[in-house]
Amino acid sequence: MKIDITGLSVEYIMRRSGDKLIALKEVGFSIATGKFVCVIGPSGCGKSTLLKVLAGLQSPSAGEVLLDAAPVQGPGKNRAMVFQSAALLPWRTVLRNVTYGLELQGVSIQEAEKIAGDFIDMAGLSGFEESYPREISGGMQQRVNLARALVTRPDLLLMDEPFSNLDPQLRNVMQLEVERIWEQTRQTTLFVTHLINEAIFLADEIIVLTARPGRIKEIVPINFPRPRKLGIKKTPEFHVLEDRLSELMDQEFHEVVYQQSQDDRP
Amino acid sequence: MNSSLSRYEKLLVFGTTIIFLTIWELLSSLKIVDPFFISSPSRIITSAQWLFAHGLWNDIRVSLEEFLWGMALAILFGVILGWALGWYRTLSVVVEPFITMMNAAPRVALLPLFILWLGIGIESKIAAVFMGAFFPIVFTVMKGVRTIDKGLFDLARSFGANDVQVFTTLAIPSSVPYIMTGLHIAVGRGLVGVVIGELLAAQAGIGFMMSRASSSFQTDKVFVGLVLLTGFGYVLTEVLKMIDKYFESWRI
Numbered sequence: 153m154k155i156d157i158t159g160l161s162v163e164y165i166m167r168r169s170g171d172k173l174i175a176l177k178e179v180g181f182s183i184a185t186g187k188f189v190c191v192i193g194p195s196g197c198g199k200s201t202l203l204k205v206l207a208g209l210q211s212p213s214a215g216e217v218l219l220d221a222a223p224v225q226g227p228g229k230n231r232a233m234v235f236q237s238a239a240l241l242p243w244r245t246v247l248r249n250v251t252y253g254l255e256l257q258g259v260s261i262q263e264a265e266k267i268a269g270d271f272i273d274m275a276g277l278s279g280f281e282e283s284y285p286r287e288i289s290g291g292m293q294q295r296v297n298l299a300r301a302l303v304t305r306p307d308l309l310l311m312d313e314p315f316s317n318l319d320p321q322l323r324n325v326m327q328l329e330v331e332r333i334w335e336q337t338r339q340t341t342l343f344v345t346h347l348i349n350e351a352i353f354l355a356d357e358i359i360v361l362t363a364r365p366g367r368i369k370e371i372v373p374i375n376f377p378r379p380r381k382l383g384i385k386k387t388p389e390f391h392v393l394e395d396r397l398s399e400l401m402d403q404e405f406h407e408v409v410y411q412q413s414q415d416d417r418p
Numbered sequence: 419m420n421s422s423l424s425r426y427e428k429l430l431v432f433g434t435t436i437i438f439l440t441i442w443e444l445l446s447s448l449k450i451v452d453p454f455f456i457s458s459p460s461r462i463i464t465s466a467q468w469l470f471a472h473g474l475w476n477d478i479r480v481s482l483e484e485f486l487w488g489m490a491l492a493i494l495f496g497v498i499l500g501w502a503l504g505w506y507r508t509l510s511v512v513v514e515p516f517i518t519m520m521n522a523a524p525r526v527a528l529l530p531l532f533i534l535w536l537g538i539g540i541e542s543k544i545a546a547v548f549m550g551a552f553f554p555i556v557f558t559v560m561k562g563v564r565t566i567d568k569g570l571f572d573l574a575r576s577f578g579a580n581d582v583q584v585f586t587t588l589a590i591p592s593s594v595p596y597i598m599t600g601l602h603i604a605v606g607r608g609l610v611g612v613v614i615g616e617l618l619a620a621q622a623g624i625g626f627m628m629s630r631a632s633s634s635f636q637t638d639k640v641f642v643g644l645v646l647l648t649g650f651g652y653v654l655t656e657v658l659k660m661i662d663k664y665f666e667s668w669r670i
Contacts, residue, residue: 204572207576208576209572209575209576226578227575227576227577227578228578229578231576232576232577233572233573233576235569235572235573237569239567239569239570239572239573241570241587241588241591242667242668243591243594243667243668252573252577252587253577255587256574256577256578256579256583256587257577257578284667286667304577
């Protein structure tokens with residue numbers, strides 16, 4: 153799915169203070185079909201807001217968001233989101249959590265369970281179909297989260313810091329898994345993270361957002377051949393990219409600190 | 419709770435119960451305290467045997483019938499209204515003050531009205547149980563619907579779920595643990611409803627039997643009623659705990 157965003161701004165009115173909060177300001181970029189794009193930026197820069205706009209959960213205050221040349225109008229079957237918290241229904245088994253999205257989209261339960269089978273294998277969940285979320289580890293829960301999105305065969309996969317609650321080792325494993333799965337599906341993917349090395353490992357392109365209000369700071373292409381192995385994280389090329397992106401992020405981090413000091417001023 | 423007690427603790431509970439009953443029995447049979455006031459375990463058993471041979475089963479049946487009908491209606495209407503109030507904000511703005519007031523009113527004071535409207539048969543007692551059990555269920559279910567996890571809500575919306583789907587796949591299941599909380603409170607209040615209703619005006623029932631026994635100074639019979647009601651309350655609580663355990667993991 154081709155994404156074209158021009159002049160996108162999102163503003164919230166803070167409920168308590170009534171102040172206006174500008175999450176995104178005049179953001180514009182395009183993503184070609186079948187690309188894996190990571191979005192990084194300091195916390196509070198509107199990364200998640202960007203995903204929500206694309207998912208149709210948040211409407212823009214200004215600007216145009218086109219998916220295959222059609223403007224976004226609410227959520228749709230062609231998109232699926234992987235959430236930061238696993239957001240599993242505790243009363244459903246793994247299998248029925250995976251089929252949840254399909255069921256909401258009107259697929260019968262029998263049909264949904266049949267389709268889900270392949271994706272349960274793909275996400276490494278075989279043998280856990282009848283387990284409940286409480287019975288499986290955090291890593292497994294994220295696999296369910298991922299499988300639930302994949303099973304709807306979206307043209308655009310939106311991933312919102314899906315591994316931020318996992319420990320570093322598990323994170324590496326899941327990055328590898330996502331890369332492997334993406335090799336098979338080749339869905340256009342937008343992956344939000346605040347970890348630079350995660351972004352470099354996964355992405356074809358990295359969009360760096362500025363501190364609030366989020367604007368595009370830079371778009372960095374990543375050209376490691378695929379399939380990628382964790383070994384690339386130790387190569388000099390990887391380190392060069394890491395340094396460059398850290399520097400970009402550091403500039404923005406200083407900006408955040410400055411903003412906060414301004415906010416704190418009496 | 420009991421399942422978590424160690425063998426030693428179980429023995430301790432059993433032991434103290436025996437000691438309690440023995441002291442009670444001795445106080446009474448040695449006339450340290452007049453058995454007219456405190457009865458005694460052995461007198462209660464004798465009295466119970468006599469009562470079971472003389473129509474106590476019917477009293478139990480009537481009380482049970484009143485309680486179960488009242489609870490069933492309270493659950494049915496309480497859950498439905500709770501769902502509706504939790505879901506429709508406008509409805510709750512209009513209706514909630516009435517319900518809060520009704521809940522705050524001493525419901526026992528309504529009993530004379532129920533008896534005027536419904537007579538002294540089981541209907542007025544069903545109403546008494548209903549009034550006790552209905553409100554805690556409404557309030558907890560309403561709260562349950564309102565506290566749907568924001569993440570799950572976004573999840574459902576992201577898959578294009580409509581309101582009906584959000585309601586059936588999220589609101590109803592996530593209200594289940596809250597329904598259980600409501601039931602715990604409701605059972606206690608429902609029992610109070612039965613007893614007070616029967617004490618006030620009835621033709622049969624455990625409370626009615628107790629009230630008759632009391633007015634003819636038959637302490638032992640009053641105690642039989644008390645033991646029955648306590649036992650019934652205990653069994654119900656244990657059953658609810660078992661159901662709780664099943665739904666425990668439904669909490670988010």
